[in-house]
Amino acid sequence: MEHKRVALLLADGFEEVEAVTPIDFLRRAGLDLVTLGVTGLQVTGGHNIIVHADKKLEDFSQEVDALIIPGGMPGAANIAASDKAVKLIEDVYRKDGLIAAICAAPAVVLYPLGILDTRKATCFPGFEKEWTRANFSPERVVIDGNVITSRGAGTAAEFSEAIIARLAGDAAAADIHSRTLQKN
Numbered sequence: 001m002e003h004k005r006v007a008l009l010l011a012d013g014f015e016e017v018e019a020v021t022p023i024d025f026l027r028r029a030g031l032d033l034v035t036l037g038v039t040g041l042q043v044t045g046g047h048n049i050i051v052h053a054d055k056k057l058e059d060f061s062q063e064v065d066a067l068i069i070p071g072g073m074p075g076a077a078n079i080a081a082s083d084k085a086v087k088l089i090e091d092v093y094r095k096d097g098l099i100a101a102i103c104a105a106p107a108v109v110l111y112p113l114g115i116l117d118t119r120k121a122t123c124f125p126g127f128e129k130e131w132t133r134a135n136f137s138p139e140r141v142v143i144d145g146n147v148i149t150s151r152g153a154g155t156a157a158e159f160s161e162a163i164i165a166r167l168a169g170d171a172a173a174a175d176i177h178s179r180t181l182q183k184n
Contacts, residue, residue, distance in 0.1 A: 004167045008068040011038035015072030016045040021156035029164045046072040067092045071103020080109045100148040119144040
């Protein structure tokens with residue numbers, strides 16, 4: 001299987017579980033994941049947990065095969081407000097890379113960019129109320145083409161496993177599921 005490079009965006013106010021779970025699970029699976037600080041190298045989560053990003057988004061210029069966008073507010077809004085983050089999201093999407101967003105991020109970041117247009121998608125309950133161009137699903141994780149969306153912190157493990165399955169195969173996702181003692 002070809003080597004996949006993944007980036008995860010971090011902005012002040014991010015939901016910690018939705019960021020750290022994919023970072024941990026994807027790295028356990030051997031995927032090359034870089035964390036990109038949208039609001040700087042030191043990024044403060046919504047519950048005042050400080051994470052040190054691998055690189056500032058503004059200093060990152062490599063191509064990535066997949067992009068993960070955690071939720072949390074105002075974290076998702078801070079990503080949506082960043083021209084550099086929006087450009088990276090649009091570039092990855094335009095090149096048919098994988099876009100994965102959880103919680104508020106599908107509604108606050110992806111929907112305004114048109115990425116969810118005509119797609120089946122999910123998000124944190126209530127954030128879908130304004131959707132007219134996307135097909136909301138109450139499922140915990142929704143995969144539609146090259147877009148994966150998920151509901152929130154309680155679905156972060158399933159969300160991460162879906163990303164791993166897409167990038168490294170079902171066996172790699174099953175291995176992480178087993179090794180992290182996820183419920184069947």
